[in-house]
Amino acid sequence: MLDRLSPQAPDALLALIRLYSEDSREDKIDLGVGVYRTDDGDTPVFAAIKSAEQQLVDEQDSKSYLGPEGDMGFVNALMPHIFGADPTMGGRIAGMQTPGGTGAVRLALALAQKAGVRRVHMGVPSWPNHAQILADLGMELVPFDHANLDGSANLDAVLGAINGAGADAAVMLHGCCHNPTGIDYTPAEWTAIAEAFAASGTFPIIDVAYQGLGHGLEEDAAGMRTVLAAVPEAFIAYSCDKNFGQYRDRVGAFYILGQGQDTIQTAFSNANALARACWSMPPDHGGAAVRIILRDPDMTKSWLAELDTMRARMRSVRDALAATGCAGRIDLTPLGTQNGLFAMLPVTKEEVARLREDHAIYMAGSGRINIAGLTMANLPKFVAALAKVAV
Numbered sequence: 001m002l003d004r005l006s007p008q009a010p011d012a013l014l015a016l017i018r019l020y021s022e023d024s025r026e027d028k029i030d031l032g033v034g035v036y037r038t039d040d041g042d043t044p045v046f047a048a049i050k051s052a053e054q055q056l057v058d059e060q061d062s063k064s065y066l067g068p069e070g071d072m073g074f075v076n077a078l079m080p081h082i083f084g085a086d087p088t089m090g091g092r093i094a095g096m097q098t099p100g101g102t103g104a105v106r107l108a109l110a111l112a113q114k115a116g117v118r119r120v121h122m123g124v125p126s127w128p129n130h131a132q133i134l135a136d137l138g139m140e141l142v143p144f145d146h147a148n149l150d151g152s153a154n155l156d157a158v159l160g161a162i163n164g165a166g167a168d169a170a171v172m173l174h175g176c177c178h179n180p181t182g183i184d185y186t187p188a189e190w191t192a193i194a195e196a197f198a199a200s201g202t203f204p205i206i207d208v209a210y211q212g213l214g215h216g217l218e219e220d221a222a223g224m225r226t227v228l229a230a231v232p233e234a235f236i237a238y239s240c241d242k243n244f245g246q247y248r249d250r251v252g253a254f255y256i257l258g259q260g261q262d263t264i265q266t267a268f269s270n271a272n273a274l275a276r277a278c279w280s281m282p283p284d285h286g287g288a289a290v291r292i293i294l295r296d297p298d299m300t301k302s303w304l305a306e307l308d309t310m311r312a313r314m315r316s317v318r319d320a321l322a323a324t325g326c327a328g329r330i331d332l333t334p335l336g337t338q339n340g341l342f343a344m345l346p347v348t349k350e351e352v353a354r355l356r357e358d359h360a361i362y363m364a365g366s367g368r369i370n371i372a373g374l375t376m377a378n379l380p381k382f383v384a385a386l387a388k389v390a391v
Contacts, residue, residue, distance in 0.1 A: 012365060020362045028360035029382060031373040034179070034341060035247055036213075036310055039375045046245045048303035052292035056285070066284060068275040069268075070097025074287035075253050077294035081217055082208065082238060082255070084225055093228075094264050095255035096271060097282045101209045101239025104254040106133050108205050108235040110274050111267065112170050113137055117203065119169040121161040123147075123154070125344065125366065127179045130172065130207075142169070147183045147344075151334025155189050162196040170203040173227075175236075176220035177210035177340025180368035184214065184339050190223035194230035204231060209239040212307045213314065214339035232259050240290055242341065243307055249286030310372075314341065317374050327383045328390035335371075343369055351389045359385035 016032040035043045069075075075095045079087035087093065098104040109120065120139055122130060123146030134141045142165075144157040162171050173193070178184055185193065197204050206224050214220045228234055233256075240251035254271065258264040275281075293299040322336025335343050345367045347355075355361040361382060363369050374382060 016362055016364065019356070023360055023362075025360040027378070027381065029362065029373060029378050031361065031363040031369040031382075033373075034370055035372070036242060036245070036314075036341065037370075037372045039313060039377075041375070043245070043247075046303060046306050048293050048299045048306065049244060049246070049289050051299055051302070052289040052296075053285075055292050056288055060288070063284075066281055068096070068272045068281050070282040071284060071287045071291055072097075073295075074251075074291040077291050078238065078240075078253055079255075081294070082211065082221060082224075082236070083228070084218075084221070089228065089257065091261060092259065092264070093255055093257050094268060095236075095238075095253050096268065096275070097287050098237075098252040098254050098275070099279055099282045100250040100252040101207070101237055101241060102129060102133075102252070103250070103279065103282065104237035104239065104252040105130065105207055106278070107254045107271060107274060108237045109133055109137055109139060110278075111271050112203065112205065112235065113139055114270055114274070115267075116168055117170045119165070120205070121165050121169060121171045123158060123161075123173070125180055125368075126174070127207075127209075146178065147181050151183060151338065153183050153185045153189060155185070155192060158185075158193060159196050162193065162202045163200050165200065165202040167201070170205050171197075172205040172207060175206045175208035175211065175224040177214045178342075179209065179340070180342045180344055180364075180366065182335070182338030182340050182343045182371075185223055187222060187226075190226045193223075194227045197227055198230040204234040205237070206234065207237045209237075210242050210340045211238075212243040213311055213341065216311070217304075217307075220339075228257050231257070233257055233263075240286065244286075244290055244293075244303070246286045246290070249289075250283050251286035251290060252282075314371050316376075317371050317379065318343075320376065320379055321371075321374075321383070324383050327386040328388070330386055330390045332383075341370055341372055343371060345369060345386075345390075347386075347390055354389045355385055358389070361385055 020030050075097055119142050121142045124143040131141055144161045145154045148154050204227055211220045236255040238253045240246045256267050293303050318335050321332045324332055347367045349365050352365050
């Protein structure tokens with residue numbers, strides 16, 4: 001039976017990690033892996049997470065099953081930070097825990113499919129796993145250009161997708177800190193997007209994976225909230241990987257905006273059935289730690305301070321890159337107005353290979369770089385190498 005299987009291409013980023021680890025050059029730079037790094041190159045556990053985990057060790061008295069919905073204390077504790085002062089929008093929003101943001105995206109798309117969605121319009125480039133999940137579900141991906149050549153978001157393209165999607169389609173958007181471009185919609189553009197969703201009846205799916213890493217928790221949620229205020233129904237996929245540093249603990253949540261409790265309960269009966277068949281129940285440890293933090297004012301304050309430090313460091317790197325102007329033919333100026341961990345450079349695969357082979361700079365073949373892989377110490381080397389290669 002197994003001889004019927006065809007070999008699959010290995011994950012490109014995993015291969016890049018291996019190449020980087022095998023490189024003995026002391027001045028090597030890793031811009032490939034999508035995790036936050038300090039100025040020392042570390043990806044530390046948040047102090048607030050450490051405190052919460054110690055409390056779990058001291059006080060948790062059972063590892064019994066919770067059910068497919070997971071830790072509802074965690075799900076509900078997140079909601080004011082995601083949705084604002086009226087976190088349920090008058091009883092119209094409810095959620096459940098998922099194994100990371102990936103699990104939330106998978107559940108959102110599977111439930112949309114069960115509700116009759118056959119096509120998903122999505123700006124490209126996007127996080128590669130979006131397309132892989134759609135393909136695995138047998139759903140059609142309808143791409144549109146996310147960005148303009150000048151580094152701004154392509155508003156005409158997204159409005160065209162929303163207005164022309166049709167009754168059996170949805171449009172998926174990044175809530176903030178777009179992966180991989182870092183190019184977000186402006187507040188005025190979010191208003192136009194919300195109006196288009198409201199007028200067309202197209203179903204929105206919003207992936208919020210980096211809240212707090214752009215301009216702040218409130219600012220990064222503003223666009224999503226603008227859409228939710230304008231539409232009767234929507235799905236929201238949420239990740240705590242980056243803003244709580246919970247990468248390997250797989251901490252996420254899936255939220256549904258509906259028109260009333262009956263609709264929401266029916267939707268969640270279907271979501272729970274899908275989750276039960278896929279992962280049974282989400283892992284508990286990371287979500288429990290986040291719940292403890294968000295219920296404790298002092299721990300919440302500590303978490304927010306750590307998040308502020310991360311955001312400020314990435315902003316300083318972006319500002320420094322933008323201040324250099326051009327590196328060879330690459331204009332780095334737009335990076336200063338973009339947000340989050342990632343940016344896209346218009347380099348060829350051959351230039352990416354030269355950066356790796358000649359200068360020990362590792363980045364994805366697509367041109368995506370992890371801003372947090374740069375420091376004030378290695379940034380001049382990166383800019384100089386880019387200028388030599390991208391002529």
